[in-house]
Amino acid sequence: QVQLQESGPGLVKPSQTLSLTCTVSGGSISSGSYYWNWIRQPAGKGLEWIGRIYTSGSTDYNPSLKSRVTISVDTSKNQFSLKLTSVTAADTAVYYCAKRGEIWGQGTVVTVSS
Amino acid sequence: EIVLTQSPGTLSLSPGERATLSCRASQSLSSSSLAWYQQQPGQAPRLLIYGASSRATGIPDRFSGSGSGTDFTLTISRLEPEDFAVYYCQQYGSSPLTFGPGTKVDVK
Numbered sequence: 696q697v698q699l700q701e702s703g704p705g706l707v708k709p710s711q712t713l714s715l716t717c718t719v720s721g722g723s724i725s726s727g728s729y730y731w732n733w734i735r736q737p738a739g740k741g742l743e744w745i746g747r748i749y750t751s752g753s754t755d756y757n758p759s760l761k762s763r764v765t766i767s768v769d770t771s772k773n774q775f776s777l778k779l780t781s782v783t784a785a786d787t788a789v790y791y792c793a794k795r796g797e798i799w800g801q802g803t804v805v806t807v808s809s
Numbered sequence: 810e811i812v813l814t815q816s817p818g819t820l821s822l823s824p825g826e827r828a829t830l831s832c833r834a835s836q837s838l839s840s841s842s843l844a845w846y847q848q849q850p851g852q853a854p855r856l857l858i859y860g861a862s863s864r865a866t867g868i869p870d871r872f873s874g875s876g877s878g879t880d881f882t883l884t885i886s887r888l889e890p891e892d893f894a895v896y897y898c899q900q901y902g903s904s905p906l907t908f909g910p911g912t913k914v915d916v917k
């Protein structure tokens with residue numbers, strides 16, 4: 696059974712870069728033709744898709760964040776990662792990684808504050 | 810970008826009652842690429858339905874999805890106590906992927 700776990704700093708200063716990693720266990724990130732997503736949810740609000748990376752390595756980002764987002768994959772570590780630059784308080788949210796829509800991590804809270 | 814609208818915003822029902830949730834897309838969805846998720850407080854969303862009408866693994870058959878084009882429905886035939894939650898629809902046929910604002914099903 697594939698499981699996902701997000702990790703990274705819970706506090707990021709404004710204007711800095713948010714970096715998160717999603718570790719995949721119970722299966723290989725490079726097997727099959729899947730895409731791996733990052734999604735976020737501000738407290739008390741709805742879900743926002745950030746972007747995805749395919750097992751081929753190609754990426755697809757939300758235009759609203761595209762200029763600040765990079766998603767990459769490290770198959771040797773069975774992980775994929777999110778980098779979001781120039782963060783502001785509006786980037787404070789629970790960040791989820793997900794395999795397509797079927798398997799989600801538990802989420803990690805990231806707060807942007809000085 | 811495809812915008813999803815969900816109605817109602819809140820649905821107040823009693824256990825055992827039938828729940829009908831609506832999701833409308835701003836344009837027709839390709840291949841009925843519409844999913845429904847359930848989210849309990851403090852938890853990650855759980856996939857219920859994909860392809861508009863296919864139940865995900867382990868989802869009870871009291872959950873059913875229907876619709877095509879721009880209009881989709883999630884039906885919970887008889888509400889169990891654990892079904893009171895927020896439900897989101899999502900389209901995944903066109904980038905960017907988008908979610909609806911959610912419908913909260915609470916206890917009347």
